[in-house]
Amino acid sequence: MRIVRFKTGGDTSWGLLQGDLVTPLAGNPVHGGITPAGPAVTLSALELLAPVEPSKIVCVGRNYRSHVGEMGWEAELDPVLFLKPPSAVIATGDHIQLPAESSLVEPEPELAVVIGKRARNVSPSEALDHVFGFVLANDVSARDLMVADGQWSRAKGFDTFCPVGPWIQTELDLGRARLRMAVDDEPVTDEAIGAMRLDIAEIIALASSVFTLEPGDILLTGSPAGRVPLTEGSVVRIWMDDLGVLENVVAGEDGRRLAVA
Numbered sequence: 634m635r636i637v638r639f640k641t642g643g644d645t646s647w648g649l650l651q652g653d654l655v656t657p658l659a660g661n662p663v664h665g666g667i668t669p670a671g672p673a674v675t676l677s678a679l680e681l682l683a684p685v686e687p688s689k690i691v692c693v694g695r696n697y698r699s700h701v702g703e704m705g706w707e708a709e710l711d712p713v714l715f716l717k718p719p720s721a722v723i724a725t726g727d728h729i730q731l732p733a734e735s736s737l738v739e740p741e742p743e744l745a746v747v748i749g750k751r752a753r754n755v756s757p758s759e760a761l762d763h764v765f766g767f768v769l770a771n772d773v774s775a776r777d778l779m780v781a782d783g784q785w786s787r788a789k790g791f792d793t794f795c796p797v798g799p800w801i802q803t804e805l806d807l808g809r810a811r812l813r814m815a816v817d818d819e820p821v822t823d824e825a826i827g828a829m830r831l832d833i834a835e836i837i838a839l840a841s842s843v844f845t846l847e848p849g850d851i852l853l854t855g856s857p858a859g860r861v862p863l864t865e866g867s868v869v870r871i872w873m874d875d876l877g878v879l880e881n882v883v884a885g886e887d888g889r890r891l892a893v894a
């Protein structure tokens with residue numbers, strides 16, 4: 634199944650996406666299941682919202698060796714957990730805003746896991762039972778602030794630094810999946826998610842040993858190689874088979890909204 638969230642009048646609704654039709658759902662399907670609640674509408678007529686409302690966003694850094702290498706980090710450093718605030722989430726089509734404090738902002742294409750069932754101290758063998766689905770995300774990062782601060786809360790936590798979407802896919806062939814990104818139509822990233830150092834079950838187990846993972850929380854599973862600085866007007870496209878395309882245009886420091894072609 635594909636799950637979207639969209640604006641409807643002054644309100645928001647969740648929906649089941651089938652082809653190019655969206656059937657509105659009663660409530661949040663992560664909590665309440667799939668209950669149709671009205672006639673289907675055409676996807677193109679809707680303004681999509683990020684299909685997540687997490688209480689927390691748990692991320693894994695250094696989870697692909699290709700990215701560890703391009704960052705110049707020591708190869709023996711283990712993957713690391715960190716958090717992004719829910720206030721950083723934006724939808725596909727929204728603008729990433731460059732903060733005045735940074736002069737080097739880069740995108741990081743990532744596969745995100747949406748938790749469907751509370752998880753605390755689960756083992757890797759139990760972990761996938763706690764997954765609701767999968768969605769694309771962008772762990773936007775201010776590289777200069779990562780270095781200046783010595784930790785990543787500010788560098789990765791600015792408003793608009795966590796695009797998520799366009800939909801949640803509840804089943805995914807993890808064995809075949811490749812993560813791809815282009816910026817201004819130039820290919821930047823193309824890597825199999827099988828190259829992860831910690832796989833998805835291990836990430837859930839590790840995160841649940843620290844945080845109680847609640848339904849709706851998301852885990853960003855790390856970025857492969859592919860570095861490119863973002864400038865005003867940059868168009869970032871991240872895609873994976875069955876997960877659609879997450880596309881965001883970069884706005885300048887003043888936050889003015891750019892026209893999307």
Ligand code: MG
Pocket residue numbers: 692693694741743772855856
């Ligand atoms: Mg990342």
